[in-house]
Amino acid sequence: MKRGQRKGGSRRTGRRSGSQPRLLPLGGGKGGVGKSFLVANLAVSMARSGHRVVAVDCDLEGANLHTLLGLRRPLHSFAEYVAGRETDVRKLAEPTPVENLRLIAGTGVDLGSAQPEQNQRLDFLDSLRGMDADFVLLDLGAGSSASVLDYFMVSDDGLVVIAPEPTAVENAYTFMRAAFYRRLRLAMVEPEVRRLVSVAMDQRNESGIRSPYELLREVERLDPAEGVHFASVMRAFRPRLVVNGVRGTEDIRLGFSIKTLCSKYYAIEPEYLGYVSYDEQVREAVRACRPVVDIAPDSSAAVYIERIARKLAEGPGEEVP
Ligand SMILES: Nc1ncnc2c1ncn2[C@@H]1O[C@H](COP(=O)(O)OP(=O)(O)O)[C@@H](O)[C@H]1O
Ligand SMILES: [Mg+2]
Known part of the structure; x- marks a missing residue:
């Protein structure tokens, strides 16, 4: 298969049983703009609506998605795959406190070789397409390096935060x-x-x-x-x-x-x-290691996140009015 053909198949649809999951990368070039926070909260929101979701921490050098989802010490990590200790990507996904939501964490990195080689990265992304899920959300690191861009290009309509x-x-x-x-x-x-x-x-x-x-x-x-x-x-x-x-x-x-x-x-x-x-309640939620959509569902941030999650899940929604 040519590299240019690796990208995912179908466009936005709702429930996707029997088909490949839809891969949704969140990037943006800058650190601290809320990528991880949004991945965590969009993932929770979509899972609470009944979609089967996997959140993946692709930011191996700054992994913190597990913390935002309330998992202090994940059992598995993408880093195991990079180190060659686990080759089956499906086994890296572990349950979270939220029903329908699993996590592939990015912890436990060997700082000597934190990033996978390009082929390993592309194989990992291909394997994600075989996950038994409706949506796979990818939390990207900062910057515009080739590695970050490969994750972003799993789809043509990734999110830029x-x-x-x-x-x-x-x-x-x-x-x-x-x-x-x-x-x-x-x-x-x-x-x-x-x-x-x-x-x-x-x-x-x-x-x-x-x-x-x-x-x-x-x-x-x-x-x-x-x-x-x-x-x-x-x-x-x-x-x-x-x-x-x-x-x-x-x-x-x-x-x-x-x-x-x-x-x-x-x-x-x-x-x-x-x-x-x-929203100040976002900062409180982060400090409590809990999703804001769970602990403050009526906060303005949670309401807007729910709205974006619905658009992502329900198909080609309208643009911002
Ligand atoms: N909408 C928001 N309102 C208030 N604070 C926010 C908001 N979004 C993000 N933050 C704050 O910014 C911090 C950095 O967000 P994070 O998701 O870790 O950024 P990134 O993953 O892009 O580096 C969060 O821990 C949170 O405290
Ligand atoms: Mg982050």
Whole structure:
């Protein structure tokens, strides 16, 4: 199988018994913007609605998803797979205090070789598609390294978590651009086209390719068949934005402006999936190692999270009104 073909099958559907689980990665480029908090709470919310959910901590160097779900010492970990001690990914998933929700933790890392090699990473992701579950949520580490991007590219519409502050916004753009170009490069078969994509990844490249549209024209010129494929991969890439920690309408509007700018300058057409308010009860829930959707279901953060969880579970929902 070609690397570009590894991505998951069907698009958004609800209950998925008998089919592959839907893989939902949460990334965003910046640390501390709420990725792990959202993975934990979305996973709990979806599980409480009756979906079979597995939450996976892919942030091996900063693993803390287990703590947010109230598991102090997980029995198993993705790290065992990386170290070659367990090859069956299904055996890594352990129950959580929440019915229908299992966790693949990221603890117990050998700091000497914390990250899996690319092939091992891709095999792990392939195995997740064989899990007996409806949804598999992936908690990604910070940054836009190849390893983080591979996890993000398990689907074409992964979630990008953004905090309403310039540094987080900047990192989110970098993250989306990096994911987009990596996606294009892996999807292309012709070595010459792949080389062109690599050239275009450098914004100041000497070939003068300044945007994905210019890159597309170059690819079409080089190989018309690859040009058609390239354009379809470009269109399929639709990350979904979540603005976390909003304190007012200006923060809410941020999602729309990022969407517009992505479309205008980067040829990326994200969907604005939703936002979550800044809420002191989140901090209290984190301190108590409990999901906010459980201990404060009426808090504004919990209400917005439930709304996003419903959209994720119920199919192609509407964008933020
Ligand atoms: N909506 C929110 N309101 C208030 N605090 C939040 C919110 N989202 C996240 N936080 C705080 O930010 C901290 C960092 O979140 P975390 O999920 O660990 O970030 P990341 O995984 O992106 O590095 C959390 O422990 C929590 O205290
Ligand atoms: Mg985290």
